[in-house]
Amino acid sequence: MLAAIAFYAFAAVLVASAAMVVTARNPVHSVLFLILAFFNAAGLFLIAGAEFLAMILVIVYVGAVAVLFLFVVMMLDVDFARLREGFQRYAPIGLVVGAVLFLELAFVLWAWSPAPEAAGLRLHPNPGAEVTNTEALARILYTDNVLLFQAAGIILLVAMIGAIVLTLRERPGTRRQDAAAQIARAPGETVVLRKVPTGAGLRVLGILRPPPAEEPKPLPEPEHHGHGEGRH
Amino acid sequence: MDAFLASPAGQAAITVGHALAILVPLLIAVAYVTWAERKVLAAMQLRKGPNVVGPFGLLQPFADALKGIFKETVIPTGANRLLFLLAPMITVTLALIAWAVIPVADGWAAADINVGVLYLFAISSLGVYGIIIAGWASNSKYAFLGALRSAAQMVSYEVSIGFVLVTVLLWAGSLNLNEIVRAQEKVWFFIPLFPMFVVFFVSALAETNRAPFDLPEGESELVAGFFVEYSTIGFTLFFLGEYANIVLMSALTTILFMGGWQPPLHVEPFTWIPGAVWFILKTAFFVFLFIWVRATFPRYRYDQLMRLGWKVFLPLSLFWLVVTAALLKLTGWLPA
Numbered sequence: 001m002l003a004a005i006a007f008y009a010f011a012a013v014l015v016a017s018a019a020m021v022v023t024a025r026n027p028v029h030s031v032l033f034l035i036l037a038f039f040n041a042a043g044l045f046l047i048a049g050a051e052f053l054a055m056i057l058v059i060v061y062v063g064a065v066a067v068l069f070l071f072v073v074m075m076l077d078v079d080f081a082r083l084r085e086g087f088q089r090y091a092p093i094g095l096v097v098g099a100v101l102f103l104e105l106a107f108v109l110w111a112w113s114p115a116p117e118a119a120g121l122r123l124h125p126n127p128g129a130e131v132t133n134t135e136a137l138a139r140i141l142y143t144d145n146v147l148l149f150q151a152a153g154i155i156l157l158v159a160m161i162g163a164i165v166l167t168l169r170e171r172p173g174t175r176r177q178d179a180a181a182q183i184a185r186a187p188g189e190t191v192v193l194r195k196v197p198t199g200a201g202l203r204v205l206g207i208l209r210p211p212p213a214e215e216p217k218p219l220p221e222p223e224h225h226g227h228g229e230g231r232h
Numbered sequence: 233m234d235a236f237l238a239s240p241a242g243q244a245a246i247t248v249g250h251a252l253a254i255l256v257p258l259l260i261a262v263a264y265v266t267w268a269e270r271k272v273l274a275a276m277q278l279r280k281g282p283n284v285v286g287p288f289g290l291l292q293p294f295a296d297a298l299k300g301i302f303k304e305t306v307i308p309t310g311a312n313r314l315l316f317l318l319a320p321m322i323t324v325t326l327a328l329i330a331w332a333v334i335p336v337a338d339g340w341a342a343a344d345i346n347v348g349v350l351y352l353f354a355i356s357s358l359g360v361y362g363i364i365i366a367g368w369a370s371n372s373k374y375a376f377l378g379a380l381r382s383a384a385q386m387v388s389y390e391v392s393i394g395f396v397l398v399t400v401l402l403w404a405g406s407l408n409l410n411e412i413v414r415a416q417e418k419v420w421f422f423i424p425l426f427p428m429f430v431v432f433f434v435s436a437l438a439e440t441n442r443a444p445f446d447l448p449e450g451e452s453e454l455v456a457g458f459f460v461e462y463s464t465i466g467f468t469l470f471f472l473g474e475y476a477n478i479v480l481m482s483a484l485t486t487i488l489f490m491g492g493w494q495p496p497l498h499v500e501p502f503t504w505i506p507g508a509v510w511f512i513l514k515t516a517f518f519v520f521l522f523i524w525v526r527a528t529f530p531r532y533r534y535d536q537l538m539r540l541g542w543k544v545f546l547p548l549s550l551f552w553l554v555v556t557a558a559l560l561k562l563t564g565w566l567p568a
Contacts, residue, residue, distance in 0.1 A: 068387070
């Protein structure tokens with residue numbers, strides 16, 4: 001009873017906020033609605049008893065991915081008038097793509113029926129009461145599917161290295177901080193103690209740099225720009 | 233009575249009772265953490281600190297809270313009103329709901345869930361939203377710059393916190409916070425995992441935007457950072473959220489590394505003291521460390537902050553994770 005109410009509440013808010021993601025005028029509001037949708041999806045996972053997936057969804061999508069989305073969208077200087085300018089022109093193409101996708105989904109759902117043994121396991125993600133959800137997931141992931149799991153990890157690693165290689169730009173001539181060199185410096189290398197006789201200037205003794213040979217030029221005479229001529 | 237407690241209304245009443253039993257002491261504790269911070273900083277700087285309102289200034293936090301509530305609220309003209317008002321509420325709510333899973337003594341948690349560590353990690357990673365929404369909704373340069381800094385900082389340090397958590401989980405063999413504390417009965421995890429303990433504490437400083445990582449506020453260049461436009465109740469809520477997060481991170485350090493409610497030795501004089509008292513004492517010690525760090529270290533520069541997070545803590549925690557896993561596997565100490 002309570003689970004049913006919670007399910008319909010989460011599902012309704014999920015669908016509504018997903019609709020708002022595409023219809024909201026302000027992109028920042030879109031991203032915030034996307035975050036709300038993620039939350040409600042996590043709630044649905046919780047009701048299904050998949051608490052590990054629910055938490056990972058919040059940590060990965062809400063805690064990291066959506067933050068970066070928000071980060072980028074907030075910094076964009078969005079011109080709302082120009083955003084809606086092309087609507088009339090692109091609407092037919094969008095409608096065609098949407099219709100094709102919708103038809104494909106309909107065909108898939110029509111032809112699809114769950115395996116009889118899987119149908120009995122619906123909403124029972126744990127193999128037994130004695131194993132927690134996390135452990136059950138790990139037993140599948142690290143035994144039967146370990147190669148796929150490792151392959152997914154390697155693909156992500158390659159993508160990450162690729163992104164770094166593509167964006168890393170070493171500009172010559174920039175001054176960088178070398179923390180190790182700074183810490184390794186001893187006081188004896190950098191500080192010099194000198195005896196300065198009374199009355200002798202530091203510049204005269206050659207401790208400070210000599211004054212620049214060329215005196216700085218005096219400021220140019222202010223030119224008359226025509227105003228105030230009448231007063232002469 | 234038993235029949236009432238078993239009914240839905242009774243269950244709801246029990247849940248509300250649990251929530252109140254956590255929130256009321258927590259809010260009082262937060263009030264006195266603000267007082268303690270001012271007193272400790274004053275003592276370290278040879279001043280007296282608050283000493284006028286009540287004996288030893290003990291009523292100062294309540295006076296400040298009342299002032300914050302009753303002054304006039306100002307909302308900037310260019311602000312996005314809804315999000316502007318929502319941001320401080322998000323911050324405080326997230327800081328408070330995390331406490332649902334914290335075990336104060338053996339089994340004393342409002343919700344003893346299987347994935348307690350992941351829940352806390354999720355909640356702490358959401359904390360960035362209060363700040364980034366506040367910065368954007370204020371429609372002000374300084375607030376926005378503060379929010380951007382904060383987002384980058386919190387996302388960076390979460391990564392190393394995640395690896396530190398995994399290292400602790402390898403020793404404990406469970407995601408349940410109660411189980412993690414029970415696994416520390418023989419030895420507290422800060423002894424075998426000392427480098428990770430240091431990494432976690434420093435990352436906790438960055439995650440709560442505390443000195444020396446308080447760049448999002450950076451009053452010398454950003455006026456007050458993300459909450460520059462907030463006054464009265466909004467400011468009070470951000471303040472409350474920051475200190476509730478400090479207490480939360482201290483409690484989490486206690487649970488993960490310092491044996492939670494466990495006494496230091498399971499012998500006579502130590503076992504007389506109840507577990508909750510040990511937990512509170514340890515948490516108070518870490519809160520004191522937070523304040524001590526603020527009084528001691530100057531603020532990091534932004535590039536140094538990023539370097540520390542990505543080039544020092546991340547490789548270190550990753551390396552220590554591999555070492556720990558190999559050690560536990562080879563010695564057969566891996567918990568079942």
